Amino acid sequence: MELAAAKLKFIEAWGKLGSEWGINRTMAQVHALLLISPDALTTEEIMESLSISRGNANMTLRDLIGWGLIEKQHKAGERKEYFFADKDxxxxxxxxxxxxxxxxxxxxxxxxxxxxxxxxxxxxxxxxxxxxxxxxxxxxxxxxxxxxxxxxxxxxxxxxxxxxxxxx
Amino acid sequence: MELAAAKLKFIEAWGKLGSEWGINRTMAQVHALLLISPDALTTEEIMESLSISRGNANMTLRDLIGWGLIEKQHKAGERKEYFFADKDxxxxxxxxxxxxxxxxxxxxxxxxxxxxxxxxxxxxxxxxxxxxxxxxxxxxxxxxxxxxxxxxxxxxxxxxxxxxxxxx
DNA sequence: TTAAACTTTCAAAACTTATTGAAAGTTTAT
DNA sequence: ATAAACTTTCAATAAGTTTTGAAAGTTTAA
The missing domain is CATH 1.10.287 (Helix Hairpins)
Structure with a gap:
């Protein structure tokens, strides 16, 4: 299997599992995306990757921070906020x-x-x-x-x- | 606390817990009702106790049977089906x-x-x-x-x- | 300041899931 | 056979949840 296809499959499976266990599908998908991403991503990149709106991305990221599953990261010389997931x-x-x-x-x-x-x-x-x-x-x-x-x-x-x- | 109030509270709490864990609230409530009922109940009695429709009661009872959580019981000389929950x-x-x-x-x-x-x-x-x-x-x-x-x-x-x- | 870059909010819309209730189906007793 | 008693189905509707996107808010750099 191709890496790109595998990523999509992983994100989809994680989203489905989440929704079966009472966790919002998008939240699980954003988490999955960050889990398999070696670098921190911006809101923009997350919106793009998962085709979700800005509002949705923002709320979901906030919830994930609330669950202690992801963190914000600031890069020197940049205004944008980056997000990354604990990989452990x-x-x-x-x-x-x-x-x-x-x-x-x-x-x-x-x-x-x-x-x-x-x-x-x-x-x-x-x-x-x-x-x-x-x-x-x-x-x-x-x-x-x-x-x-x-x-x-x-x-x-x-x-x-x-x-x-x-x-x- | 009164028994009657305690029963209501139990059914409500069980329903809420169920819905947080991806189990339909009504299904959890019907299960709760049967769990605390010493006798098997009819569809009619369940509809009445929880104020739900016949269709809903029927489907929910079927699902609970599918999960192996309740069973049908037939009483001699009666046409009605009774339902009871495993109490273990x-x-x-x-x-x-x-x-x-x-x-x-x-x-x-x-x-x-x-x-x-x-x-x-x-x-x-x-x-x-x-x-x-x-x-x-x-x-x-x-x-x-x-x-x-x-x-x-x-x-x-x-x-x-x-x-x-x-x-x- | 000002304006560009970025983030947050929230009412409305879309989507998903649960519920109703009447009609159809089945079983049993006579 | 018939009808009463009971169960099941399912299209329509209601309720609940998620998502959108534009507007408002905030921060930063110049």
Whole structure:
């Protein structure tokens, strides 16, 4: 396969994966573009490469910075802003895990612990079923949270060797 | 908190979480409703509880069956179909992991391994950067895949005790 | 200053996805 | 066979999300 075709395919696949996981397609595509680009790119170049508008490019770049996935770079003697992506895939995974944990898992944990406090008649099947489901989900969510916490602190090789030891 | 209020809150939270993770909100809500219901419910009851149309209820229930999260139940002497959810949270987690692995991770792995075969000039920074990113993502995805594979086969308590040993 | 270079904003439009509801289809009991 | 009970389909519509692009805002150099 040609490099140019491969790049397009990668950008498309990354965009599709993103949208299946609740991440805006364009955002995933811009990220993909920067991931495979050896140099930092300008807004103009990104607009051009992906055929997107200035407004869209600007907002998407802002969001990606918010996710900690890309950074601005200034080149001496130039006014333009350049953008580049962290190329360390383990950092990327951690960054995404960190943000989703904060934005989604933590609010859910909070609600679950609130819901765990519901009181009622232990003889009522409605109450018993509710309580059991909520408690079970709560326990699972706490384990997921702990695992993510470990991942956030860990070096890649150590993390995977630990997790994959499970196969031994 | 009252049981009735807690139920509503649970359904709402589950729906929101679902939509953040690329799962249709209504589908997540119907699942939540069945999860906390001690008895199987009819389409009618589900429509009523969540104020959704018959068509929507029917399609959503079908999708949930497709995901292996709920089942139809027939009651002796009744024509109506009843639906109930598997209440084992570990089974649910495995089922979701299994489906998403199949629907999303596997296609991506396939593309990544194709993209790994791109050939080019090792001196070209464009080529080097592309290759490195694709290879690194590929390795990470393979580890994720292996971990999910283990999870799919594992008992809950064994899986988490293995994974959480990482803390020792 | 001024104006060119560049960035940000946001209302309107385009696109995507979810939902409705009525009609068609199916099954069962009589 | 018929009709009642129930389920499924799908075209139309609504709701939600993303994108555009022109105008407003900002920064820099001269």
């Amino acid at each position: 895939v383990w950092n990327i995974a951690r960054q995404v895990a960190k943000e989703r944990k904060k934005r989604e898992l933590e609010p859910v944990l909070k609600i679950l612990s609130e819901l765990s406090t519901v009181t009622g008649d232990e003889k009522d099947p409605e109450f018993k079923t509710f309580k059991k489901s909520v408690n079970d989900i709560n326990k699972l969510a706490i384990n997921v949270d702990k695992t993510l916490e470990t991942m956030l602190k860990a070096e890649e090789s150590w993390f995977w060797s630990s997790v994959l030891k499970v196969f031994k | 949270v570990w089974n649910i987690a495995r089922q979701v992991a299994k489906e998403r692995k199949k629907r999303e991770l596997e296609p991506v792995l396939k593309i990544l391994s194709e993209l790994s075969t791109v050939t080019g000039d090792e001196k070209d920074p464009e080529f080097k950067t592309f290759k490195k990113s694709v290879n690194d993502i590929n390795k990470l995805a393979i580890n994720v895949d292996k971990t999910l594979e283990t999870m799919l086969k594992a008992e809950e308590s064994w899986f988490w005790s293995s994974v959480l040993k990482v803390f020792k």
